[in-house]
Amino acid sequence: MIRTAPEETAGLKQGEGFLSLRGLTRRYGDFVAVDDFNLDVPKGELVAFLGPSGCGKTTSLRMIAGLAPSTSGHIVVNGRDITGVPPYQRDMGLVFQSYALFPHMDIAKNVAFGLEMRKVPKAEAAERVREAIAMVRLTGKEHHRPAQLSGGQQQRVALARALVVRPSILLLDEPLSNLDAKLRDEMRNEIRDIQKRLGITAVFVTHDQMEALTICDKVVVMNHGKLEQMGTPHEIYEHPKTAFVAGFVGRINRLAGKASGGVAEVAGLKVAAPGFNGPVEVMVRPHRVSLSTDGVQADGERHALPGTVTRATFAGDILEYEVEAGGTIMKTEAATRGGEAVLAPGTPVTLSWRPQDTYVYAAS
Amino acid sequence: MDERPISPVLKGVTLVMFLFLLAPLIVVVPISFSGDAYMAFPPTSWSVKWYGAIFHDAQMTAAFTISILLAIVVTVISLLVGLPAAYALVRLKPRGAEALGSLFTAPLLLPTIVLGLAILLVFAPLGLLGTFQGLVAAHLIVTLPYAVRVLSTALATLPIPVEEAAATLGARPLTVFFKVTLPMMRSGLVSTAALCFLVSFDEVVLSLFMTGPRLSTLPVAMYHHVEQQADPMVASLSVLLVVLTLVVVLIVDRTAGLAKTFVK
Ligand SMILES: Nc1ncnc2c1ncn2[C@@H]1O[C@H](COP(=O)(O)OP(=O)(O)O)[C@@H](O)[C@H]1O
Ligand SMILES: [Mg+2]
Numbered sequence: 001m002i003r004t005a006p007e008e009t010a011g012l013k014q015g016e017g018f019l020s021l022r023g024l025t026r027r028y029g030d031f032v033a034v035d036d037f038n039l040d041v042p043k044g045e046l047v048a049f050l051g052p053s054g055c056g057k058t059t060s061l062r063m064i065a066g067l068a069p070s071t072s073g074h075i076v077v078n079g080r081d082i083t084g085v086p087p088y089q090r091d092m093g094l095v096f097q098s099y100a101l102f103p104h105m106d107i108a109k110n111v112a113f114g115l116e117m118r119k120v121p122k123a124e125a126a127e128r129v130r131e132a133i134a135m136v137r138l139t140g141k142e143h144h145r146p147a148q149l150s151g152g153q154q155q156r157v158a159l160a161r162a163l164v165v166r167p168s169i170l171l172l173d174e175p176l177s178n179l180d181a182k183l184r185d186e187m188r189n190e191i192r193d194i195q196k197r198l199g200i201t202a203v204f205v206t207h208d209q210m211e212a213l214t215i216c217d218k219v220v221v222m223n224h225g226k227l228e229q230m231g232t233p234h235e236i237y238e239h240p241k242t243a244f245v246a247g248f249v250g251r252i253n254r255l256a257g258k259a260s261g262g263v264a265e266v267a268g269l270k271v272a273a274p275g276f277n278g279p280v281e282v283m284v285r286p287h288r289v290s291l292s293t294d295g296v297q298a299d300g301e302r303h304a305l306p307g308t309v310t311r312a313t314f315a316g317d318i319l320e321y322e323v324e325a326g327g328t329i330m331k332t333e334a335a336t337r338g339g340e341a342v343l344a345p346g347t348p349v350t351l352s353w354r355p356q357d358t359y360v361y362a363a364s
Numbered sequence: 365m366d367e368r369p370i371s372p373v374l375k376g377v378t379l380v381m382f383l384f385l386l387a388p389l390i391v392v393v394p395i396s397f398s399g400d401a402y403m404a405f406p407p408t409s410w411s412v413k414w415y416g417a418i419f420h421d422a423q424m425t426a427a428f429t430i431s432i433l434l435a436i437v438v439t440v441i442s443l444l445v446g447l448p449a450a451y452a453l454v455r456l457k458p459r460g461a462e463a464l465g466s467l468f469t470a471p472l473l474l475p476t477i478v479l480g481l482a483i484l485l486v487f488a489p490l491g492l493l494g495t496f497q498g499l500v501a502a503h504l505i506v507t508l509p510y511a512v513r514v515l516s517t518a519l520a521t522l523p524i525p526v527e528e529a530a531a532t533l534g535a536r537p538l539t540v541f542f543k544v545t546l547p548m549m550r551s552g553l554v555s556t557a558a559l560c561f562l563v564s565f566d567e568v569v570l571s572l573f574m575t576g577p578r579l580s581t582l583p584v585a586m587y588h589h590v591e592q593q594a595d596p597m598v599a600s601l602s603v604l605l606v607v608l609t610l611v612v613v614l615i616v617d618r619t620a621g622l623a624k625t626f627v628k
Contacts, residue, residue, distance in 0.1 A: 065528075065532055066531075066532075067528050067531070067532070086531075087528070087531040087532050088531050088532070088533075088534050088535055088536050089534075090532070091534075092532055093532065093533075094528070094529065094532040096525045096528075096529060098523065098525055100523065100525035100526045100528070100529040101526070101529075102526060102529075102530070102544060102547075102548075103526070103548060104547040104548060104550070113530065113533050113535075113543075114533035114534055117533055117534035117535050117539070118534055158529075161529075161533070162532075162533075165533065165534070
């Protein structure tokens with residue numbers, strides 16, 4: 001789901017979200033777990049909170065769900081400030097990493113729980129439970145206990161249980177991290193399909209950039225409790241605003257350099273670095289770097305860097321090289337086409353890439 | 365628990381321990397079926413008449429009824445008091461929760477005879493000696509610490525996200541407690557009930573201080589009976605008690621899983 005940016009970004013910047021966070025902050029003593037979080041999620045969008053473990057994703061989600069108090073800031077849903085509202089009045093569906101099904105109830109009762117709390121008439125409730133169980137493809141398992149189901153099935157029950165009450169917002173906390181790789185891909189798409197079909201506003205917490213990029217409308221990259229960047233998957237990947245985002249989302253090569261007068265000197269290259277002064281980090285993604293053996297020269301079109309192959313890895317669909325260049329190890333990768341020779345370590349090569357694929361950040 | 369190969373030495377030690385624990389039964393069961401007028405091992409003739417004698421002994425049957433009633437009342441109160449106490453200690457974590465927890469378990473560390481004496485001194489002026497209420501209060505001093513301990517452990521091991529899931533689905537705190545927390549604590553509740561019941565039913569020392577001529581518990585009645593007469597009736601009674609205990613333990617095993625309940 002990569003879309004081009006403009007109208008999406010405009011939507012975000014207007015500041016009119018279905019779910020809005022305003023300066024949301026959570027402190028544990030001196031430690032700031034979530035720091036001044038501002039966000040607007042338009043209705044019907046799936047937004048990822050993406051970041052390394054411990055960056056404050058779960059804390060943020062729990063504050064939205066009302067399960068954890070915020071130190072300061074506001075949570076607004078559909079124009080209503082719900083900051084002090086207890087979780088049982090927030091009308092949010094939460095899917096936990098650990099599934100958190102009721103072990104003493106069968107699947108049908110698990111799914112029916114929220115409807116029972118809302119005093120939905122029996123007949124209607126039974127029909128909605130049936131539909132929800134069918135939606136997650138578990139028809140026939142109604143009278144099984146959670147412990148009798150596989151992890152993937154339990155996670156689908158958790159999803160059905162959260163969605164059957166038609167919550168205003170769906171929150172998912174690393175819902176796929178306990179599943180094996182194949183199931184994870186399936187469930188990922190399934191969650192996206194259901195979310196789109198129902199048109200529900202959803203927040204999807206993950207530390208897996210693939211999950212965030214592939215199924216979400218917007219990605220919020222977090223680090224140390226702070227929002228690093230927010231944008232469409234395309235924006236996040238192609239225009240990372242910080243060195244952290246560039247390094248966390250996708251693979252990256254880093255070169256240390258020095259900037260002055262709008263130009264950075266990196267391993268003998270001159271790279272445009274408008275507005276930078278002092279030590280910088282220059283980055284380029286491995287698959288944007290081409291490798292050649294016939295001595296390409298740097299010109300206006302491409303940056304070029306000579307080097308020596310130190311390792312070649314044939315991975316079937318891609319061929320990866322590690323090349324000693326510019327005082328560090330640069331990685332390249334290219335899709336295999338069949339028949340190309342794998343260069344031996346020690347082979348002199350030239351790396352080259354387009355200036356627009358080059359990112360420059362102030363060195364930390 | 366992990367499956368590990370068991371060494372022959374451990375097997376031998378276990379066997380000896382079991383024999384030691386079961387030795388009283390090896391003596392008591394035959395005597396209970398004795399046809400003699402006096403306790404003697406081995407009996408010279410066999411009969412079930414001493415089992416019949418229990419039910420014709422008005423004092424014994426009265427004491428038995430008292431003991432059962434007492435154990436039930438004590439168990440119910442232990443659960444009703446122990447559950448909120450455990451909840452407060454584990455979930456609300458007041459300042460000094462740990463110290464409070466230790467304080468609640470302190471009666472278990474005192475020799476029962478000391479407790480009995482203290483209870484006697486406090487209860488006598490209150491006119492509680494020789495009353496059912498007095499017995500209930502005395503037994504609660506011993507069973508409540510067990511109840512708070514076992515229920516605290518049961519609560520502490522529950523997965524909190526399950527309760528949080530209920531809250532996000534619209535359940536108020538009290539509904540969460542009754543619909544989710546309590547059912548998930550089932551095995552802890554069953555084992556607490558069994559433990560309190562057996563501790564109360566088995567209690568001798570405190571009961572000795574508290575009982576009087578008109579009110580006696582079964583163990584105390586048996587004790588007095590043995591003091592005065594040496595007939596094999598108490599052996600028959602003992603066998604019945606062993607069977608009763610076994611029934612309670614079996615109920616626990618069926619509903620909660622024995623190893624899960626008592627070993628942990
Ligand atoms: N109850 C707590 N007390 C102190 N620190 C906490 C508590 N809960 C979370 N934290 C800290 O807050 C930070 C963010 O945690 P969390 O939101 O769970 O991160 P994530 O979900 O992104 O892995 C972590 O560094 C964690 O150690
Ligand atoms: Mg987390």
